[in-house]
Amino acid sequence: MNQWKNFSKGFIKDNPVFVLLLGLCPTLAVTSSAINGLGMGLATMFVLVCSNMVVSLIKNLIPDKVRIPSFIVIIASFVTIVELIMEGFAPALFEALGIFIPLIVVNCIVLGRAEGFASKQSFISSLIDGLGMGLGFAFALTLLGAVREALGNGSIFGYKFIEGDAILVFILSPGAFIVLGYLIALLNRFRKTT
């Protein structure tokens, strides 16, 4: 398989958020600012890459019947590692992301790649797939966070470019749905024309 294609598919063609619509709970919940989106995206990417690697290494050792529970245990172990590292080194981010860090376990994108890709492919392919998908996910979250922060707070990554009040509703819950809706619509339009 062409590894570059394998890597790049996560960005636009099979973007987990904009196209596959997987993992929407953290996508909508934590993207009130670009930095939160990036943090969540990187945490998920780490779990995705590690679980993909381990699953592809031990895919022949797991009996078929118990494969889903085994995948879940592998994923949960890496999520616990991320949780502990974040709590120790980035407590502010850990506080801001709240229960959505442990909820990476039930993020369908991670289990989806383990079951749909890593359990059938070689180690290298799985590693690259995890990296591509994870980067695509982080990219989508950062983009959504940046748009919401720009509209709702007049800043990007904390740098304010509008003085005074902005449209606050975009960093509250309704804004998440509306911005994601329009971003997907925009992407649909873009994909139709090219």
Next chain:
Amino acid sequence: MEYLIIIISAIFVSNIVLAQFLGICPFLGVSGKVSTSVGMSGAVLFVMTIATIITWLVYQYVLLPFGITFLQTISFILIIASLVQMVEIILKKVSPPLYQALGIYLPLITTNCAIMGVALLTVAKPDFDLLKGVVFAVASALGFGLAMLLFAGIREHLDLMDVPKGMRGVPIALVTAGILALAFMGFTGLV
């Protein structure tokens, strides 16, 4: 009174779907028809209540005394996954009609973050005892059901509307959900 406040805040003020973003996947995935959304909400109500009871007990009597609370993510997901399997098996044997109604939604529930989310929220609240936890779980599930039903009702009408090409399907559904969330924001400050 205390219980009433928990119920109202879980259903309306911090609605689990529209304000806390838990359970978005089924919210968007199976809300095409009113009948399927009723089935899904029933299954969530059932599993969420039992899962919250068991995870609360495990947290209080196993994880806390032994000082191994860092294992909560791993133990909760295992409890929920096996619980869903068990409920499926028991329901099949004990109540075939109920199994008929909820059966196809049960496997989907393992990866429904609403279940895990409510379990985590319940143990994170220090002033919650078991009864308050159960009330909170039931009310959250009812809030999920309310949001599902409203959304499914709107989407059934949406199918007949003339929507611009790029907005068809998911985008318009998300914008609709956004407006629904805006409406629920009106409950802020109620309790």
